Amino acid sequence: MSKAIPALVALSLAVIWSALGVLLNKAVLLPALDCALVAVVGFILSSNLYALVLRGRERAALAEELARLRFANEEQSHALAMANRRMFDLTEALEHRVDEKSVKVVGEVKVLEALIRDFADGIAGRVKALEAQGNDMRPPAPRAGEPGEATGRSYVEDLAGPELLAAIRKSLIENRVDLYLQPIVSLPHRRLRFYEAFTRLRMPDGATIMPAQYLRVAEPAGLMSAIDNLLLFRCVQVIRRLTRSARDIAIFCNISGYSFSDRTFFPQFLEFMSGNRDLSGHIVFEFTQDTLRSLSDIEEANLRVLADLGFAFSLDKVTSLDLDLAALRERRFKFVKAPARLMLDQDASARGIAASDVKELLARQGLSLIAEKVEEERHVVNLLDFGVDYGQGYLFGEPRPIREAMVAPVTPAGPAAPATPQRKSAAS
Numbered sequence: 001m002s003k004a005i006p007a008l009v010a011l012s013l014a015v016i017w018s019a020l021g022v023l024l025n026k027a028v029l030l031p032a033l034d035c036a037l038v039a040v041v042g043f044i045l046s047s048n049l050y051a052l053v054l055r056g057r058e059r060a061a062l063a064e065e066l067a068r069l070r071f072a073n074e075e076q077s078h079a080l081a082m083a084n085r086r087m088f089d090l091t092e093a094l095e096h097r098v099d100e101k102s103v104k105v106v107g108e109v110k111v112l113e114a115l116i117r118d119f120a121d122g123i124a125g126r127v128k129a130l131e132a133q134g135n136d137m138r139p140p141a142p143r144a145g146e147p148g149e150a151t152g153r154s155y156v157e158d159l160a161g162p163e164l165l166a167a168i169r170k171s172l173i174e175n176r177v178d179l180y181l182q183p184i185v186s187l188p189h190r191r192l193r194f195y196e197a198f199t200r201l202r203m204p205d206g207a208t209i210m211p212a213q214y215l216r217v218a219e220p221a222g223l224m225s226a227i228d229n230l231l232l233f234r235c236v237q238v239i240r241r242l243t244r245s246a247r248d249i250a251i252f253c254n255i256s257g258y259s260f261s262d263r264t265f266f267p268q269f270l271e272f273m274s275g276n277r278d279l280s281g282h283i284v285f286e287f288t289q290d291t292l293r294s295l296s297d298i299e300e301a302n303l304r305v306l307a308d309l310g311f312a313f314s315l316d317k318v319t320s321l322d323l324d325l326a327a328l329r330e331r332r333f334k335f336v337k338a339p340a341r342l343m344l345d346q347d348a349s350a351r352g353i354a355a356s357d358v359k360e361l362l363a364r365q366g367l368s369l370i371a372e373k374v375e376e377e378r379h380v381v382n383l384l385d386f387g388v389d390y391g392q393g394y395l396f397g398e399p400r401p402i403r404e405a406m407v408a409p410v411t412p413a414g415p416a417a418p419a420t421p422q423r424k425s426a427a428s
Helices: 004-027 032-133 161-173 211-218 224-242 265-274 289-293 297-308 325-330 340-344 355-364 377-384 402-407
Strands: 177-186 192-202 250-254 283-288 312-316 333-339 368-372
Touching: 161 192, 161 211, 161 224, 177 224, 177 402, 192 211, 192 224, 211 224, 224 250, 224 265, 224 283, 265 297, 283 289, 283 333, 289 312, 297 312, 325 333, 325 355, 333 340, 340 368, 340 377, 355 368
Parallel strands: 192 250, 250 283, 283 312, 312 333, 333 368
Antiparallel strands: 177 192
16 A cells, blocks of 8 residues: 555646646647646656655654664663673572571581580590499389380380490480471361470480480480480471471470570570571470479570570470469460370369469460370360360370471361370470
8 A cells, every 4th residue: 555655646746747738738828849848847846856755754764763773772771781780689699698508507517516526525424434433323114104105115224324324425426316296286176386396316226215214314414405405406407498388387396404504505505596596486495394493593594585586485394384474474485385184184273273264364475375195085175175275195196207297297187086095295
């Protein structure tokens, strides 16, 4: 269509000038040859003028297209510059994060190396002293119903104090320390909310030294700081892996009273946690009721420093629910963990609080109640009368080695399962 327009214009001009030549011939009586000449000249001039107009329009269109191309080129150059800048920023941020992670990993390794070196020297001296004294520190057999009771008798239980202490020392130095996780579920829906971490030591032949067996020897010998430090170190590694897929998961990590009062361990512990304060929402430190009652002024100050870093606390091994709940809240405690048998005891004086008041009093101070050692389905219904927020025990899942525990989900709530053999919960 655009190519046909010039042809139509040329034809129109030819007709117009031809008609003008005829009029000149009739009106002015010019010779026909002159009239034809005038028509041809006029046609040529008009055609040239029209061609000039067309060229002007083409030049204007070409200039406009060039301007658009120039603007697009500038936009592309700007976008390319922004992309290069963004890539540079991302590269710089990635290098910074890699450097941060490298520094953190190096720091953790140095802490672990210092731990093993310091305690290896200290433990060797303690073992020699015990051997020289001939002090038999054979731990008594666990009482019936005590946490951590083994289902079968192991030769580890027959080891004398110095022999067991030497075995514990070798397990720590040779890193034969296993981390177990036990699920803590919400009630009544039984959704996985937290894990509690436990440490178990291994003999060279694979036999397990249960917490109930090593605690009585490790605590007097001053080895609990080493065990707690290894537990903490493993918990930090595990929680970083778990939070990649589950942002709201947390691990309860036990800190013994011996470690809390250790003037060498606890400052290092605070420094280590200060470097990992980004995990404050994912690690809950657990202290026993006896430990909390016996805190010195210095230990209270250490507890406040840990709370200021953003970490929450849980009260464990509760023997009575008659607690100073306001003081717990001020110390940043978020959880109270009590044995199921304590809450199910028909004697209200053993609990210290009436069943109907437990939930209201705890909730008023922002505390959540965890029932531990839950082992029978029929107990769950009774525990719900207390408004229990969470449950823990073999009914919901037994402690499992870290790799198995991280991949095996907790079975959701459903119809009551067939009765299972009664088992004892793991020791902290």
